[in-house]
Amino acid sequence: MPLTLATWNINSVRLRMPLVEKFLDQWQPDILCLQETKCPNDQFPSSPLNARGYVHQAIHGQKGYHGVAILSKIPLDDHTKRDYCNVGDSRHVSALFKVNGRTIRLHNFYVPAGGDEPDRAINPKFGHKLDFIEEMKHLDAEGEAETSSILVGDLNIAPYENDVWSHKQLLKIVSHTPVETEGLKEVMARGKWLDLIRHRTPEPEKIYTWWSYRSANWQLADKGRRLDHIWSSADLGPHLTSTEIVREARGWDRPSDHVPVIIKLDI
């Protein structure tokens, strides 16, 4: 049975609902995970989603900042959320779903960006990011009996050399510093997670999912980073049939600075 799953940092779900609708109509994923919805739960624009069959929604938002949501055509059970670092941010939500008799735990993350200065002694936001990553090291892809796992989201770290436009020039730039990239690799190793996008498209091929608003001519300069990820437990690896980075979405009218990342599994 085919399963299509997408993740997208939307940078305000209310402002960009027309783009969400366009994406859903054209790509028709079974499940869409959003980050940076910037929207309180009671103001979430559910109607256009219900009209398209995404009637199963695990929404965890807050006013003004952060916010994550799982929007699904497949029934979701056991919605849970975890307050990483105990600071009250809406940065994680998870749910269970079933495909062809297999139970899958889906985690949707929005990891803190970490500010500009990669030194926790002078930048508390960077310390918060490192603490968040440390806490993620306890998340095991095989942690629940008889359950596969998928982890998606804006992890705000580009872990490999070819996840950025220039490895050397970004080594001291937050998102690609060694303490972050090694930390994220440790999250993957300890939790036995498989990076499905790199599994399909190994290094040294460049992959980007984000281009800054601050550089004019993003397309020509192409100074991107791979900040958005889809991981799974190892058992799902052989079921991966395709991956896609929807680069064209960066060129849509009033775009997010992130683009959708999609996997297809045959389960």
Next chain:
DNA sequence: ATGGTTGAGCATCAA
């Protein structure tokens, strides 16, 4: 080395 843009919500802060 610096500055560049966007969004929430109304002065800045976060990214």
